[in-house]
Amino acid sequence: MRLHPDIVQMRAKYELAAEAPTGQAVAGLSFLTGLYLAISPWVVGFTRFTTLTANNLIVGIALAMLAVGFASAYGRTHGMAWIAPLIGVWTIIAPWVVSGQVATTATIWSNVVTGAIALVLGLGATFLGMSRNR
Template identity: 40%
Template sequence: MTGAGGMSTHPELAEMRERLERTASSKPAILIEGLILLAGVYAAISPWIVHFHTGSPNITASNLIVGIAVALIGLALTMAPGRMFRLAWVVVPLGLWLLISPWVATVTHTASAGTIWNNCVIGAITALLGLAAMGLTVGMRRRQHHHHHPR
């Protein structure tokens, strides 16, 4: 049984939360969060920028939905980085979906070259940004572990 304050007042947990918030508010983290937000907005509006075929409602809807999801995660990361940073891993599979969706979501016909190029580029960028965001938290945990267990 925990004490009156529970685990939330444990000194190591408070220190870990403080380090996560420091890492999440670092310049590289702020840049990555902003780029995730922009990638999501672009993915959402790209069907109208690149002029996807009007006969491709699946890929248009897919980009709109996935783009909004990525943008919302990016927005959440910028507004509450300490609490939302663990959500960054979700950006990777969303980026991978954008990458493969021209072949998966267009069942009746093949996607145009513009659609394929658009989704490959924005999907790869989104997945890489998700990996970079995850790397920041992993790097922070590694430094934290190394700090508590000197050799």
């Protein structure tokens, strides 16, 4: 089945889309967003919220690894692209859902802005293969 002409053609289409400058920008910026999300508790200074710190670290690493998959083999990882926008939405609501204490302004702003960026980039990654009609 993996050698079926339609599957081979579809993977080639997705690989072309990933090699385009837009695809590279989406993957690269998604990777940087994931890295920032992972280190944001130490950059912004909200390590006293241990559950939110652990959440941001795990979710940030997951987003960064997903972006690595998009950059290296989008033809095989495009089926998981829908996860990236969900990570963005989760990042936006996480300060209220995960944090047992009242989140500070810094934690809320950091997560909301980073989550919005991850959401937009995730939608870009999701629709990346649809934009090319070759």
